[in-house]
Amino acid sequence: MTALSRRTPWAILVACFFSLCTVSIAQSDKNCGSTSLNGNFGFEITGNNITMHIPYALVGRFSADGAGSFKGAGTESVNGDIARVAFSGTYTVDADCTGAAKLRFAHDGLANLAFIIVDNGNQLQIIVSDQGTLETGTAIKIDGHDKTEVTSPPSQSTGINPSK
Numbered sequence: 001m002t003a004l005s006r007r008t009p010w011a012i013l014v015a016c017f018f019s020l021c022t023v024s025i026a027q028s029d030k031n032c033g034s035t036s037l038n039g040n041f042g043f044e045i046t047g048n049n050i051t052m053h054i055p056y057a058l059v060g061r062f063s064a065d066g067a068g069s070f071k072g073a074g075t076e077s078v079n080g081d082i083a084r085v086a087f088s089g090t091y092t093v094d095a096d097c098t099g100a101a102k103l104r105f106a107h108d109g110l111a112n113l114a115f116i117i118v119d120n121g122n123q124l125q126i127i128v129s130d131q132g133t134l135e136t137g138t139a140i141k142i143d144g145h146d147k148t149e150v151t152s153p154p155s156q157s158t159g160i161n162p163s164k
Contacts, residue, residue: 032097036121038066040142043074045126047135054079056135061142068092070101093117100129115139 041064046057060074071088091101101113114129121141128135 031095032093032117033095034068034091034093035066036093036097036117037064037091037099037124039064041124041139042142043124043126043137043139045128045135045137047128047133049133049135051132058085062087062139064091
């Protein structure tokens with residue numbers, strides 16, 4: 001097999017990737033802002049706190065107000081220890097539909113998130129943007145429940161990045 005024939009499948013894969021990215025960028029080329037993130041979402045975030053050498057997972061729901069604030073509740077697993085948690089925070093959304101959020105757990109844990117809004121505001125792709133973490137997730141809008149208020153769980157636990 002020649003060097004050219006070995007590179008051909010990779011070249012095709014790269015070309016397909018960039019063509020898909022171009023379509024995605026064109027679809028999200030609308031002017032986003034804080035109002036682009038509103039309503040109730042179900043979400044999951046999983047990964048590892050590399051600094052502390054522990055696995056982490058969080059699943060739950062949150063409500064975004066379309067004005068830069070959100071609150072929610074869920075169940076987390078920190079190195080296998082399961083607990084209910086409540087959180088609130090603020091977010092910003094840029095015109096290209098990317099954004100950042102500061103999440104504060106009721107027990108004073110903090111996490112910084114980066115995200116992109118996709119599917120016309122119905123889904124988020126999320127990454128925890130704190131150093132020493134490798135945690136990603138998705139959030140999907142919950143249809144027909146835009147007026148539902150998220151309530152706090154009965155107990156608290158440690159957060160995504162308890163060292164902060």
